[in-house]
Amino acid sequence: MRKVFDFHGGIHPPENKQQSLQTPIVKAGIPPLLVLPLSQHIGAPAVPAVAPGDRVLKGQLIGEARGFVSVPLHAPTSGTIEAVEERQIAHPSGHRAPCIVIRSDGLDEWIECRGIEDYTTLDKSDLLQRIRNAGIAGMGGAGFPSAVKLAVQPEKKISTLIINGTECEPYITADDALMRERAEQIVSGAMILRHLVEPEETLLGVEDNKPEAIATLLTAAQGTGLEVVSFPTKYPSGGEKQLIEILTGKQVPSGGLPADIGVVCQNMGSAAAIHDAVVLGRPLISRITTVTGDAIDQPQNFEVLLGTSMAYLLEKAGYRAERNNRLVMGGPMMGFTVPSPDVPVVKTTNCILAPSERELPTPPPAQACIRCGMCAEVCPASLLPQQMFWFAQGKEFDKLEQHNLFDCIECGACSYACPSNIPLVQYYRASKAEILQLRRDHEKSEHSRLRFEARQERLEREEREKAEKRAARKKAAEAKAKQGTANGEAEEDPIQAAIERAKAKKAAQQSAADAQGGSEGEREKLEKAVVSTRKRLDTAIAKLEQAQAEGSDLVEALQTGVDKTRLKLETAETALAALQNSSDSTTAESTSSTDAAQLAIEKAMAARAAEADLSPAEKARADLEKLEQRLEKSRAKLAQSRDAGDEEKIIEALEATVERLAGKVEQARQQLQQAESA
Ligand code: SF4
Ligand code: SF4
Structure with a gap:
């Protein structure tokens, strides 16, 4: 028996897991419409790779990963792209985000999938690329791209690979059902992960309230060298840092990553998805989701196509709206109330909870803090929730950060334990969001400042280059004038011809000077056009950058606007430069004309003397x-x-x-x- 450790704090809320474990996993089927948010993971949203009207096959790429921390998106069934537009997504604020909408054709026609029989023959970077291309993001929590987590820097030697089967939150049984029914798939995925990471040990960590899952995992892992470890049930053992402490006794430092102490953690669902991606060549297009609560007649686990609406799933499970007080995505501790049942299931949706008022009562009004210290006692991150609450109320963000606000895993144990019913975790969530927004704003203004300075530098450089070009042209014009007068026409009297040319040049300069007076107005107009077009270009670029940062689908239209405005600016700048050049060369010629004429006369006389022979x-x-x-x-x-x-x-x-x-x-x-x- 492997020795396990304990972490500070934790609670034991009622589990309520048995309700949804009465039947095997059921396939939810193909809904008529699938709504797939382009951002179902942490990092940059995917970029649409399809357009309305396109026919797509099941498993086809429909959204490309943008950047390193991003994952692609695939069609969960065959059908036609109905729209690429903003739709309401599962988020506490009820906000809308860019989505790809697929009208399914009911055929469920797959693309050709090519799995790998022996992945050990693959180069590790190719294997990692396969996982990335399959769109796999952590399926147990925040949705961090799995390939990024697995791309451990070579200097960080990994001693322990942990496959997390804890699922400590009440009501949720998606991973439990997966472990009971698809243990071989999980073990296969864990072995692929072990091959990639090369740890000294690979542990499959499961709480002791899942004896059936532990038994099937033990059978599937026999002879593989993978170690199934069970430990006492306590919430929140499934937190990555808490599980690492339980299994290894090591603590991840504040602000650090598991890799810093030689550990990599992946969820059971992610391990199963990695098996599908590598062995079967199939991308992540579905997941197991628990649908449960007192307002559900048949609580159970569904295998759901991503993009399926909550409403579709609720109906399949016998939803009784009259018994339900609110719909929660996730569990009662870390989940959030959704604004509408039309929001879609995404890669991280492990549970849909439809509780009755009796089951999950509306929280009573908060009372004053009585300084009992219960919150600190249960905090698994060893934080000081009471102090953080004061700072959050006073928006003292510096102090919140000094008190390691970002180590808070938002488990809600403090709120659960608080006798004054203070919704502590809500304060921390709101403060984190505000701090992150402030950081983004600061980065944005810093970015604008750098852009402004770069622009100033560019304008000054261009001005310098123009001045140098003008000087070079002036010099060339002077040399040319001298040479031109030296090549006087042979059949005429060269002296007379040079004098005539000098006179003609003077007359031309006079007329050019007159013209220049007339072109002053033109120059003024062009200068104004250049200034106003630059302003418009700056505004357009700022809007484009904002749209890109927000992942708006207006990016393409804004980019076209920027390109057009930039072209206009270049045209205006070229016209202005041409006007200035012509004015400069006129001035240059004027100052050198007298000397040039004299030189031409002398050269012509010398030429005539030479011709005599x-x-x-x-x-x-x-x-x-x-x-x-x-x-x-x-x-x-x-x-x-x-x-x-x-x-x-x-x-x-x-x-x-x-x-x-x-x-x-x-x-x-x-x-x-x-x-x-x-
Ligand atoms: S548990 Fe609640 S009442 Fe007790 S110290 Fe913490 S915030 Fe105050
Ligand atoms: S929500 Fe944060 S502060 Fe509260 S117990 Fe959990 S980790 Fe600690």
């Missing part, structure tokens, strides 16, 4: 070469001006120059032919 054919060839060079440059300038979207009159002037030079090149070619044949 050439033969007619050599002179004709030189003239042709110069004209060809000028033609090429003019064409390049024309193309550049067109690309920059320069004014029409500038482009027209450049076109005329190109045409004129092309004519001259043709003439020069003929002259060269004549000179060579002479």
Whole structure:
């Protein structure tokens, strides 16, 4: 017999488990409509992989995991996607969340499933991927993705793997029924887990109030090396930290994880689902759910397709609404009242409780705390519930955190024990929610600040780059002006031609300056457009980020809006930059024109002196070469001006120059032919 330990506190509420254990597990059947929330687990919601009108087969992927801490979603039966929209889900606040709605066709037609005969031949990362792809999340509590829990960092050596079959909460018997009827499936799953984690020991922990389950597990585990351990019944032994302490005597440190002390824990239901995923190749599409309470004629356990409405299940179990005071999802200690029986069963729904008023009376009004200390005595996390209650009332969140509020497993033992009927656990739940919201808000504002700073930095960098480009263009324009004047037209008097060009340039600058005056209004308009479009883009990005964080189905539409606004901003910025460039180059040309003209005159005089010594054919060839060079440059300038979207009159002037030079090149070619044949 293995030695077991005890944890601090705990209570012994009436079990009320026998009512639902009178019959074997019953298949609930296929409801006409299945509503599948995209978030049935802790972490990022899945992303729809189907659209309304699509036909889907049983087991087909309908929602893809988004990010590392997330799981995919699969169709529980064949049918047609009726909608992807927000529906009311099982949550104490009654809030709505994005769901995929399937209208079943009654055929229950499977996709092709490929299981693995010998999983030990698989690479461990592939095996883990199979578990992840099957959409398995913890089925006994909060729904933490199983693959994430199993991806233990290599430096954390795991000594103990625990399969949790405790199910300590009153009324719930889903795991008990599963262990009684599907022990081999569980043992197979546990062996896959053992192969993955490689612990020194694998323990199947079950409370001693489940003798039949213990017996079947012992039979199924014979010769496997798995150890079935039973221990005295006490609530909440099923809490992960409490079970670890019972089986190993070790305590998980405050704020720490079981892996920190070499332990990994998985639920019995998750182990069975892992068997299905690996051996049969089937994803998680159903679960065992207890339907019980005084308002139920035939309390029992159902194998339910995920997405089935509570109302459908209640009807199957003989629900008597007139006897029921409220509907609870989960058990009486940790469950919550649902706003409507239309909410769907999800991966974590272990129980639907329909109690009568006598069975689960409305709590009497809370009285003043009498400082009896009962709450601290029963707290399994060794917290100080009474002090935490004061801090929660005063919203002293810092002090609540100092008192390890987040170690509270919300078991409700303190509320159960309190003689003043103070709903202590409700205060802790509300405080946790508020603290988490404050953290999210803080993260959001920090994110916005970083985004703002990054944007400022980008704008400054762009401004610097623009200034550098302007300077480079100015330099190039000056060099070009000098070279252009040096290549004066050969058949004219070069000095006169250079003087003429200088005059023409001055006139052009004057007209450009006039035009610039006219384009001031245009520039002002463009600047305003850039500023307002940037603002709109920032607002659109903020809305998109919020929608992404909330997993809203408006994400796609908002993304399109962001893309369009970004395109508009780029267009406005490009137009503004072009206007500034043309204005800059005008200024650059103006300041260098006098020097350039003088230089051109000198170069032309030197060229004329050099030409005096050439033969007619050599002179004709030189003239042709110069004209060809000028033609090429003019064409390049024309193309550049067109690309920059320069004014029409500038482009027209450049076109005329190109045409004129092309004519001259043709003439020069003929002259060269004549000179060579002479
Ligand atoms: S059990 Fe209730 S009355 Fe007693 S100390 Fe705790 S909060 Fe106060
Ligand atoms: S609800 Fe929290 S504070 Fe109350 S007994 Fe449970 S763990 Fe302790």
